[in-house]
Structures are given as C-alpha cells and as structure tokens.
Amino acid sequence: MLRIAVPNKGSLAETAAQMLSEAGYAGRRDPKELHLLDAPNGVEFFFLRPRDIATYVGSGALDVGVTGRDLLLDSGSDACEIESLGFGDSTFRFAGPTGRFSNLADLAGHRVATSYPGLVGAFLAGHDVDVTLVPLDGAVESAVQLGVADAVADVVSTGTTLRKAGLDIFGPVILESTAVLIGSPQEKPGLETLRRRLQGVLVARRFVLMDYDLPAELLDQATDIAGGIESPTVSPLRDKDWVAVRVMVPRERTNQIMDSLYELGARAILVSAIHAARL
Numbered sequence: 001m002l003r004i005a006v007p008n009k010g011s012l013a014e015t016a017a018q019m020l021s022e023a024g025y026a027g028r029r030d031p032k033e034l035h036l037l038d039a040p041n042g043v044e045f046f047f048l049r050p051r052d053i054a055t056y057v058g059s060g061a062l063d064v065g066v067t068g069r070d071l072l073l074d075s076g077s078d079a080c081e082i083e084s085l086g087f088g089d090s091t092f093r094f095a096g097p098t099g100r101f102s103n104l105a106d107l108a109g110h111r112v113a114t115s116y117p118g119l120v121g122a123f124l125a126g127h128d129v130d131v132t133l134v135p136l137d138g139a140v141e142s143a144v145q146l147g148v149a150d151a152v153a154d155v156v157s158t159g160t161t162l163r164k165a166g167l168d169i170f171g172p173v174i175l176e177s178t179a180v181l182i183g184s185p186q187e188k189p190g191l192e193t194l195r196r197r198l199q200g201v202l203v204a205r206r207f208v209l210m211d212y213d214l215p216a217e218l219l220d221q222a223t224d225i226a227g228g229i230e231s232p233t234v235s236p237l238r239d240k241d242w243v244a245v246r247v248m249v250p251r252e253r254t255n256q257i258m259d260s261l262y263e264l265g266a267r268a269i270l271v272s273a274i275h276a277a278r279l
C-alpha cells in the first residue's frame, strides 16, 4: 500500500485533489478528513499541511507527497523531487522599499523577514551575504512597514501583495517554484503506477486529439505541421485519393495547427479532448 501525503489546505490543496481525482483515485468528501484509504487503487492518503509534507516523506513515515519545490527546499528534508506537476507555479524573490536596495550585496548587515528561513538562509550563504533573518509565519510584506525588517524574501505570484505594501522586487531570482511529487530516498513499490497516472493527467491536459481528412499526396507536408508524439495514424477513406489522419497536438497550438492544415488542403478538421492517457 503506497502512503501518499496530500496538502490539506492552502494554494496547492484544491488542484492536487483535482489531479488525483482525474488520475482515478478516491477523494475525500469532507475537508476535515485527515486520512483516506483507497483500497481498490492500493493507496492510502494523508492530508497534511503542505509545509510539513517533506518532513513526513523525508523521514520515511510516508512514501510520497505533493508539495511546493520551495517548501521542500526550505524543509532541509531528505525527500527528493521526483517530478513537477504543472501547477502551483510561483517565484521566490527579495523585495524592499522603493529605491532602497538594488542588488543582493546591498542586503549585507540588514534584517530580512521570511517564512522560508531555510531556503533564504541557504541562498544567502551560497552568495556570501551576511544578513539577520527574521522568521515569520506569513504576511511578511507587512514586516518592513511595521519596522521589524528592512527587506523581505517571499513567494511572488501576481506581485499584488508586494505592490500594496509599497515594496519592489530586487536582486536575483531565489527560486522558480512549482508543485512537485516528492519521494523518500528509497523507491517504494506502487510509485511507478502513481507516476504514470499523474503523467497521464498532464498529457490529457496538455494535448488534444485532432482528426482531419486530407488528399493523400499532402501527407508528408501535413506531418511537418503536426507530427504527433510518434507518428500520425493514417486510415484509408472510400475515396482512394483521400486519407483520414489522427494526431495528438499541444492544446495551446490547436488553432494555429488547424489554420495551417486547412491552408494546406485538410478538411473536416475536428478537435476533441483527451480524458486519460498513458504514453
């Protein structure tokens, strides 16, 4: 039985639950549920604070988990990143009052508030910049205005929170973060099935199926426009001069590809969603 840690609340919780549901796993009906046994799929879910997930997985108490790359690195746990899951993207940055700091070296000797002291401390040590870290639980953008810090280091998504607090980003990117699947150092039986299912969800989200009819002589040119994962499926039509083609295409390029295929001479171009996939 694979034991999986899943965020119980916060930015990652809803999408993680959605992704596991699309991968065919049972979901909790009550948001207060802490544990869920999904016997038919051979897994057991534990709903935990995302910040604690790397600790559980790194200690071997749980086999795998979903958390943020920033939270994994901040924890200092032995858990390893297995793969990124395509959601929960954020950037980790320094910010300070407008015009006060322009590069990393300017921070030396100042106070930096953060709720990720492990991540920020390691980054500053790696760049030989000596600061006083002020660890806070959240809402760190207020720390400068309230006088407990000179600068902050925090998750930035849209940048709205920083702007409202009168702070500007400066210095290098500390980290590009995203939601990741993490695992204990020893690989567990059942992990490969979970990985394949999650990859299947990512493929189903990133690609669509495109079907079209085409004069057979144009097949090579059409394959140059949309080559599919391995190679397009080509079926005969009753009219021997034409073929039917089926190909997977990246969702965000759907309309450009349809335009190009139509211009080439393809007709009856139909697009449909993929609900599940194993490549």
Ligand SMILES: Nc1ncnc2c1ncn2[C@@H]1O[C@H](COP(=O)(O)OP(=O)(O)OP(=O)(O)O)[C@@H](O)[C@H]1O
Binding pocket: 007, 009, 010, 011, 012, 050, 051, 067, 068, 069, 070, 071, 088, 089, 090, 138, 155, 156, 157, 158, 177, 178
């Ligand atoms: N806009 C965002 N705000 C906060 N975290 C975000 C955002 N977008 C993505 N994330 C990611 O979500 C994870 C933080 O989730 P977590 O649940 O700990 O914090 P939260 O969403 O700020 O919730 P809370 O502050 O209530 O604890 C990190 O990996 C972070 O990079």
Ligand SMILES: O=P(O)(O)OC[C@H]1O[C@H](OP(=O)(O)OP(=O)(O)O)[C@H](O)[C@@H]1O
Binding pocket: 137, 138, 139, 140, 141, 154, 155, 156, 157, 158, 159, 160, 161, 162
């Ligand atoms: O760039 P933005 O789109 O404004 O998002 C980033 C902000 O969102 C998060 O705060 P959250 O609401 O989770 O509060 P917290 O700081 O107390 O965790 C994060 O800590 C930043 O403050």
Ligand SMILES: [Mg+2]
Binding pocket: 138
């Ligand atoms: Mg937060």
